[in-house]
Amino acid sequence: MVHKHHAPRDPHYKWVALSNTTLGMLAASINGSILLISLPAIFRGIGLKPLEPSNVNILLWSIMGYMVATSVLVVTFGRLGDSLGRARIYNLGFLIFTVCAVALSLIPGSGPFAAWYLIAVRVVQGVGGAMLMANSTAILTDAFPKDQRGLALGINTVAAIGGSFIGLLIGGLLADINWQLVFWINVPFGVIGTAWAYWKLKDRTAPKHRPVDWIGNFTFGIGLILILIGITEGIQPYGAHAMAWTSPEVLGLLIVGLALILVFLFVEQRVAFPMFDLKLFRIRPFSLGNLASLGASIGRGGLQFMLIIWLQGIWLPLHGYSFEETPLWAGIFMLPLTLGFLVATPVSGYLSDHHGARPFAVGGMLLGAASFAALMTLPPDFSYPLFALLLFVNGLGSGLFVAPNSTAIMNSVPAAERGQAAGMRATTLNAGQVLSIGIFFSLMIVGLTEQLPAAMEAALVQQSVPEAIAHHAASAPAVASLFAAFLGYNPMGELLSPDVLASLPAANAAEITGKTFFPHLMAGPFMHGLVFAFTFSMTLNLLAAAASWGAGGKFVHAEAEPSKEAVPAAE
Template structure:
């Protein structure tokens, strides 16, 4: 077997494993919380829920540039191999999580951070290893296959998590171990350095510190900004969040000045003088910002509203939400290799730009569907959005990696992945913020009206106080929100509720129908904003210029 195919197959396994793990936990959260005896609806548990969901992304986004830079110094394959090993160790630790309760939740978060460190090594180096192994006439195709594995892994994780969590929650972490062991051994045996590491360079400690701390503070601020604070449904007025965002922004601003002065910068700002590199990365970040939160929002919408309305129990909705998202994966898988192959021959600009236009039109189309939509219409829209993303992803990555000299590919790969992952984390915050703000305005009235119509007006004063995040995540986690609401009512009040009213409210369609109009209105606002950012990404992509292959200039 030619080495280039060895490199592609190994890096594809690594990306597939990391991306499966990134989403398998979403579906398995109810089983995990039950397994460690944590009530996901308790106010103190929301921070655990959020950190288990977002902690992995925060860690990978923070470390990608640093690891990419270290790879140029010490060898891409060496650090990629290390990433496989660390990720596998993290998976084993998660499987054997020893404690329960709050301590068990903290252990899960810490072990996910270990996985995130390994994932950062994998993501930072996979594109650079493929770029080194393949000639520029085949890179688009190879990167297309690699990126298909990333998206396919995300959706496979949703389905696999639904299956394994019904057996034992620990199995969702164990599934990564044999793959990780195989990948670790195979990468150490088969992968080889094609670029001589430059060990004469020194680590940019000032740049690493300001960038790492600054980005962590901003991502922490974003994470806690979507958590309740005091009487507010969101935490953007939390002094800690404001301070974190201000200090983080200040550190990143100082980082830019530091990188222009030090002899061996970790973030090579001069690469942004390359038009194709700059345009490709900015377009990618805008695309991630617009699109990164889409999947989880659609899953929450399916789990909390559409599936219950169509007869699915809350315990079944996590699994079926993954099934109904498959058209998005099919669209990406269908177009990814084709667009990569075409970009090798005709360039990236037209394909990547057209892909973003298609995704933007998809967002606009999503604003037209009602909350009780016909599934074929929904499936068609997300299928074409998958096509558009497949049309953008591999040509855009190929153009970025082709535009930089060989010796800087580790740094370039880390920079590309950092901007992409940071955009995705910010996208989650954007979607959650829009949805929570809209629901905090509409939800109290909607629930008060719903309980009155059900025959239990005495509950109005209680449902008005239901936290938006609690209601949202109850449906998302597959818990019946009505039972959670009724469990908080004083016995004297509960005794006044007619049996007929309780029967109405316990119907699986009642809560979903009550919150559906407010939720779909919030989603439409988010879709309009995301559609606008996607069209901007298309415009930036069109400015990338003609094909540029760095080797031809060396």
């Protein structure tokens, strides 16, 4: 039976679908990363000091609230798209996203209340973002013939992942003018996109109405939430420990979360209409494609964080930039990464339509791994042309990988299951971002804890700070220095009280609070931690390359023999 909301078979509809979903993905992904650069300006605007111990939780949830919401809900909304109509869920997501953009632009008050208001609204906005991300890929796969999907998904993926890089630049530019513009930028995107979506987007395939799997949704959603909260809490100080991974609270969150995920896997195999059909993982291009996507996403997220810390906390201040202007310039100096990605993604998507995913997905991850190995050899105060070249190569590697990987995943599943398949793919992308925060911050904190306290104490004593005061300042949790570098702050004015600074010779006080003292302190310990972080990223890229090789070449589920559709293989 033809669904009443089906769009007519207009040959131009596929371009309408591509342009609108690309706009939606661009808005959602920019929104996910724009705060990484603009948080210092936002915190100054609402009168909150992000480096105070009581505000660390606010700082982390400001960054992660949107990501956690999208990570948890994309599979659910993908399945709802299959059941109720992909365009219907997508359009509702655009509406929620836009309403929240307006609400964020009108943040009331200041201090902790304003910060928690921001976090709460961004979590709700993440619900809208999850609806967009879960269904845009499925809408495109429905709209385009199989020999054009790689190009279409390549363009859409440029928006989905390229937007996360572009958000860094836009955040720096707008925060430098007025912090509230960081939120207003999404309003015109949202208003135009929502009106256009409700006017033009219709479902091209009949939804399969299924009962809601409440147990599956509950166990998966709550389990993943607890795990992601545990990761967020784990990188915060705990008693005398640099991190809280051994605290009863964090261990409890992770254990209960993992237990609920195991219950979810058990339930999904026994209900008539599961939230996610685990049989899809029997399809080799789907399962290995998602594994590769997760590895690439974690590595890509870690690269973003490390580059921001490297540029804002070390390289830019050493080259004369004030700490207040480093967020803007960090976005500008990271442009080669975005450029490489934008160049490679649509080209690899188009070519993979004709030659299969394997050579591009595998080649991209090998190129990415080589760039991580090369970045580890650079000194803290690197030569920018070489640094820019390595960022461009890394962007090329990511760009070569993502579109073929997305196309292989979406082509491998039956048409009726594309919503949940797109949701699982979006989960690997978003959960990878959240996991990267926990993994890479932990690796950096380990590196800083080993070397930074002794280096800081010796440097402060050399600047005439009394030994007891220098020891106390150097004993501050390494996470404070890490967040200072990440946000473009000079923490020395907070680690030493105004009275202590006033008691020092003027030249020493000026040196301690100047542009180069903190970056020189951070350089050695940071590079020590960077080796751990980028070695891990390189390993993830190599694993993603191996998974992409195992996923096979060119396979489209609709072309399989009926008897082989349940467990197809790709050659």
